[in-house]
Amino acid sequence: MAGLALAAVALGGGVAGAFAATAMNGDRPVVSSPVLSPASNQSGTTVADVAAAVQPSVVSITAGDAEGSGVILSADGLILTNNHVVSGLGDGGDVTVRFSDGKSARATVKGTDPSTDIAVLQASGVSGLTPAALGDSSKLKVGDSVLAIGSPLGLEGSVTAGIVSALNRTVTVGGDQQQPDLPPGWGRNQDQRAATPTTIGGAIQTDAAINPGNSGGALVNASGQVVGINSAIATNGGDGNIGVGFAIPINTAKQIADQLISDGTVSHAFLGVGVSDAADAAGNAAGGGTAGALVGSVSSGGPAEQAGIRQGDVITKIGDQNVTGADDVIGTVRGHKAGDKVSVTYVRDGQTHTVTVTLAERAEEE
DSSP, X not given: OOOOSSSEEEEOOBSSOBOOOOOOOOOOOXXXXXXXOOSSXXXXXXXXXXXXXXXXXXXXXXXXXXXXXXXXXXXXXEEEEOHHHHTTOOTTOOEEEEETTSOEEEEEEEEEETTTTEEEEEESSOOSOOOOOBOOGGGOOTTOEEEEEEOGGGOTTEEEEEEEEEEEEXXXXXXXXXXXXXXXXXXXXXXXXXXXXXXXXXXXXXXXXXXXXXXXXXXXXXTSOEEXXXXXXXXXXXXXXXXXXEEEEHHHHHHHHHHHHHHSSOOOEEOOEEEEESSOTTSOSTTTTOOSEEEEEEOTTSHXXXXXXXXXXXEEEETTEEXXXXXXXXXXXXXXXTTOEEEEEEEETTEEEEEEEEOEEOOTTO
């Protein structure tokens, strides 16, 4: 399955950790710092205010040969990060987290979900930490001001400002096909390079500079709330940011993290179709010129079959998300949980149909 056609998309883990945000209530104007437009109904604040407020809720992570970042979820040391930050560890691999006050602690991997690139760590022997305030990524709008806060290229505590450039992007990252375009010095081991590609659905695109070292860090709204987990950048074969970065929406990340914390495993939604791109950029081929996802197979007794979807249908929309290819189906379904009811629009014999599908729980082999 293809990723972005415009550029290579690479996992954002790298040479250093990153910081995440917490709530901030300060409202004093700072003349030397620009004012952010709020991403919700809360009052705006300055870049300096947000940057000063986030430090207690952030960690950098060293996991074997890889380094990344994390967001503090609880006072006793639960930490949210990317799966690819810790995916290269073997059994009993060593993880160290470093807090903003300079103190360090050992950590264990509480649970991972490669399908959504989310992991949760548990720091040992800590208490009284300041959890990050988590926002509502569904309220984001294109043009909202955001900050990416982290330690790109080893420069701890760096803050970059930008806007939400786009919403609901589907991005495929990782895998061997990405290797020629990975920037040098990312510190990723062989196990990570060979990892199965991950499709991130509903991703937040931002022009706030994200570079190696931001992986697992936070995308922060103007109220100092975490609205995304920075996870990937697009490159043109160079060695850093070109103004296109991607974050996992915090609503998705929190849903996955809650399951990992409570059960150590994640239940994924299952639509029950095998899909491929229906039309290429020129509008050719399988879908008869209809852009979407061509249904190549339908699981017997699965949600799609029960809703009347058949082999040869072209899915063009799931809920409010337009589908332009197979990756959109994968990414959109991963953003839901088993039991959710979603509308699926498809084209059959030139006619458009919409049905309601109740997503099921995906078995490991599906």
